[in-house]
Amino acid sequence: MKKQHLAALQKVYLCLIFSFLYVPIAVMMVFSFNESKSRTLFTGFTLKWYKSLLHNEMILEALWLSLVVAFLAATVATILGVMASIGISGMKKRTQGVINTVSYLPVVNPEIITGVSLMMLFVVYVNVAHWLNSNPSVPGFLKFLPENIFGFGTLLIAHITFCVPYVIFNVAPKLRRMDVRMYEAALDLGCNPRQAFFKVVLPELMPAILSAFLISLTYSIDDFIISYFSCGTLQTLPIAIYSMTRKKVSPEINALSTIMFVAILCIILVSNALESRSYRKKRIKE
Amino acid sequence: MIKNRKLAAPYLVWMVVFILVPLAIVTYFAFTDKEGSFTLENLMIIGQYSTVFVRSLLLAAEATVICLVLSFPVSYFLSRQRAAKQKIFLMLVMLPMWMNFLLRTYAWMSLLENNGIINRILGFFGIGPFQMIYTSGAVVLGMVYNFLPYMILPLYTAMTKIDNSVIEAAQDLGAGMFKTLTKVLIPLSAPGIATGITMVFVPSVSTFIISRMLGGGSNMLIGDLIELQFLGNSYNYNLGSALSLVLMVIVLLCMSFTNGFDDEDMEGVV
Amino acid sequence: MSKIVSLQNIVVGFDGENVLNGLSLDIHDKEFVTFLGPSGCGKTTTLRVIGGFVQPSSGNVFFDGQDITNLPPYKRQVNTVFQKYALFPHLNVYENVAFGLRLKKMDEKEIRSRVLEMLEVVGLKGFERRDTTNLSGGQQQRVAIARGLVNHPRVLLLDEPLGALDLKLRKEMQLELKRLQQAMNITFIYVTHDQEEALTMSDTVVVMKDGNIQQIGSPIDIYNEPENAFVASFIGESNIIDGIMLRDFCVEFAGNEFTCVDKGFGHNELVQVVIRPEDIQVVPAIQGQLTGVVKEVIFKGVHYEMRVEQAGYEWIIHSTQASAPGELIGMCIGPDEIHIMTRTEG
Numbered sequence: 001m002k003k004q005h006l007a008a009l010q011k012v013y014l015c016l017i018f019s020f021l022y023v024p025i026a027v028m029m030v031f032s033f034n035e036s037k038s039r040t041l042f043t044g045f046t047l048k049w050y051k052s053l054l055h056n057e058m059i060l061e062a063l064w065l066s067l068v069v070a071f072l073a074a075t076v077a078t079i080l081g082v083m084a085s086i087g088i089s090g091m092k093k094r095t096q097g098v099i100n101t102v103s104y105l106p107v108v109n110p111e112i113i114t115g116v117s118l119m120m121l122f123v124v125y126v127n128v129a130h131w132l133n134s135n136p137s138v139p140g141f142l143k144f145l146p147e148n149i150f151g152f153g154t155l156l157i158a159h160i161t162f163c164v165p166y167v168i169f170n171v172a173p174k175l176r177r178m179d180v181r182m183y184e185a186a187l188d189l190g191c192n193p194r195q196a197f198f199k200v201v202l203p204e205l206m207p208a209i210l211s212a213f214l215i216s217l218t219y220s221i222d223d224f225i226i227s228y229f230s231c232g233t234l235q236t237l238p239i240a241i242y243s244m245t246r247k248k249v250s251p252e253i254n255a256l257s258t259i260m261f262v263a264i265l266c267i268i269l270v271s272n273a274l275e276s277r278s279y280r281k282k283r284i285k286e
Numbered sequence: 287m288i289k290n291r292k293l294a295a296p297y298l299v300w301m302v303v304f305i306l307v308p309l310a311i312v313t314y315f316a317f318t319d320k321e322g323s324f325t326l327e328n329l330m331i332i333g334q335y336s337t338v339f340v341r342s343l344l345l346a347a348e349a350t351v352i353c354l355v356l357s358f359p360v361s362y363f364l365s366r367q368r369a370a371k372q373k374i375f376l377m378l379v380m381l382p383m384w385m386n387f388l389l390r391t392y393a394w395m396s397l398l399e400n401n402g403i404i405n406r407i408l409g410f411f412g413i414g415p416f417q418m419i420y421t422s423g424a425v426v427l428g429m430v431y432n433f434l435p436y437m438i439l440p441l442y443t444a445m446t447k448i449d450n451s452v453i454e455a456a457q458d459l460g461a462g463m464f465k466t467l468t469k470v471l472i473p474l475s476a477p478g479i480a481t482g483i484t485m486v487f488v489p490s491v492s493t494f495i496i497s498r499m500l501g502g503g504s505n506m507l508i509g510d511l512i513e514l515q516f517l518g519n520s521y522n523y524n525l526g527s528a529l530s531l532v533l534m535v536i537v538l539l540c541m542s543f544t545n546g547f548d549d550e551d552m553e554g555v556v
Numbered sequence: 557m558s559k560i561v562s563l564q565n566i567v568v569g570f571d572g573e574n575v576l577n578g579l580s581l582d583i584h585d586k587e588f589v590t591f592l593g594p595s596g597c598g599k600t601t602t603l604r605v606i607g608g609f610v611q612p613s614s615g616n617v618f619f620d621g622q623d624i625t626n627l628p629p630y631k632r633q634v635n636t637v638f639q640k641y642a643l644f645p646h647l648n649v650y651e652n653v654a655f656g657l658r659l660k661k662m663d664e665k666e667i668r669s670r671v672l673e674m675l676e677v678v679g680l681k682g683f684e685r686r687d688t689t690n691l692s693g694g695q696q697q698r699v700a701i702a703r704g705l706v707n708h709p710r711v712l713l714l715d716e717p718l719g720a721l722d723l724k725l726r727k728e729m730q731l732e733l734k735r736l737q738q739a740m741n742i743t744f745i746y747v748t749h750d751q752e753e754a755l756t757m758s759d760t761v762v763v764m765k766d767g768n769i770q771q772i773g774s775p776i777d778i779y780n781e782p783e784n785a786f787v788a789s790f791i792g793e794s795n796i797i798d799g800i801m802l803r804d805f806c807v808e809f810a811g812n813e814f815t816c817v818d819k820g821f822g823h824n825e826l827v828q829v830v831i832r833p834e835d836i837q838v839v840p841a842i843q844g845q846l847t848g849v850v851k852e853v854i855f856k857g858v859h860y861e862m863r864v865e866q867a868g869y870e871w872i873i874h875s876t877q878a879s880a881p882g883e884l885i886g887m888c889i890g891p892d893e894i895h896i897m898t899r900t901e902g
Contacts (some may be wrong), residue, residue, distance in 0.1 A: 054381030087294025117308035
């Protein structure tokens, strides 16, 4: 008797929590089809917000910028991170500890501090460049530093900076746990060290590297705060969304949210399906 | 295995230039005035903003506690489900996290408005309207909503490691529901609690968007204050740096507290 | 028989401690050689020196008469079967075995025929497309062996390859390995801490302790004529007693004089005597050279193990006939069963 009560209570509670998580999203999705601009009264079904979203140059450009930055940042961060993981694995425990602690800083620090500190670095650079370029006593060959740097470059640097640690924390443990004998077996069978790395070690690390790349990609696309301080006048998608929310009433945001939610849902469902399929395949083979 | 330390060189340079040097610059600016001479004034001025600091810490603490209380049963129930069900529930917990937090926060704006959906529904029953948006409560709500999964997930991870037989053993030895909770469940999920607290408290105490969107102008937090110094109207790098430095210290203190808790717990296990 | 591998004064140190102290050893071609010893005795390190994974701080490694001390592993004509196999998880069975041949840029047809042939030899015909991660321990073991052997090495190194298998499978694989070594007609160098395994498979056993060789010999020699107490106790259970060599063919121990077959020791030299538990005959108390009281009797399946107290010393006796605990029994030891060793410390 008591157990049944508990089970029912448990169900009700979970329902409440999940409605708390999903009702706001559901409301947005419903109102993305709302005829009027009202955010509270549903006056009729329409797709016009989706249409106007697809013609919204600002959003489309921001989306494109976000994708480009994310792809470049994730690629560079992955390469840097994988190289770093390998290099670090050969170092003394103590040095490893120091490097890990510093690498942790962008992860544990509030994002606003990472953003602000990078912005300050760029500001200091601009000041130095300006001083060099405008000071008559500086020889001409030193006057090559560009001053207007806030934009794509700073954005990319910022994104790479907060992505690399995630790559390292994904790849380094895998490397540490990898059986050294696997590498030795490759040497034993005739690989030189370079071949052993590309034929055995790298394929072994590949799943970790791939997931590190995907994590970097998502963090980069999702990031608002750090971009906000380093993008200058450029707009990534989250920044464009922010400027839209400032305008208060803009049903296009609802449409955008709906599209993003559905897209994410699809990606997750597909990847889960693929995963369970390959899992089942393996089971069958056994 | 492949002892090629040189491979780490590009990252090490990157790390120094883009992680360490920026923090050093922030520290430098925090201790200098506009002319670049040493001063403690920036840090002294912060005293004037003590209300902002107190509000930030208070609201973040409230949000953290609410998250913890809400999450504990959720994580426990999830960890006792069958594996297949666990996977689905976990996905449901994480799914909202994949949406940009600006969109999630925006969703609450339309719900909480004076003539928003909640007030309309209440009005239908003849209650209200209430002022909900632009209150500190709305800010806490926004934090809880955005960061709840960060509490559920580590708690859940810690609890999946608790074997059912441990709970049964406690009951077998005469512990009631409350005793089982305080003597067994909570101590065993301590590492998860510690991680969860950090993961909710740190972004809450440093946010500046949630407070702006849901709190209006009247609920300024440390994050807003910092943002104002760098990109807003106040434009004072030195003060902004000092504020950042203080925020960083607060966060590190919070982390060392929860980490210490974590370590102690690990020792107990090992 | 010609020497294939020769180690000369090999010294290997890790963290300031010597794992091998000037080890010298010749290994004959087409033999099954086993390095036997407790963990930390340097047997695996010796194997890794031959494989090229450990660089000795001094000394030389010769292979077929040539100095290969500084040759990296991938240029040596030896292959290794690693502890826990070290199969490549991203490659299937076929690709794992073909790995070494691929590196030699061999013709695909040739690779195919050699891989399939080798898989058949190790009993894995039809397993080519399988994932290595889904194989049983014994099957993984066979893949690892095939992966080494397919390259036609002159010497195959095996580093405790059966350690992870259960007892029954281990016995099976022992015979299988011996068969493979004879079929391939190459040298196997095998590392183990299991004395029974060493005795079953080897032509030559090298017993090691603390980075030094204790004894080299055939399994029969090692078992019957251990050169010191360590070898005697490591190879099977033994009674090891201090004694005095009174003169040639006569030794005193346990308060009695015994006839033995050893000679050439000094007059009244202090020695140690090794007697295998199964070599002690149990007789009625009056007929015994020694008499003792049975303390404990344990049934071991094939025989009984008895602990017998005699003049403060506890003897272990294996006998097919049980005596009752508390019973007074006599013990007889034939001259052939007494093995004399010079006394060592510890």
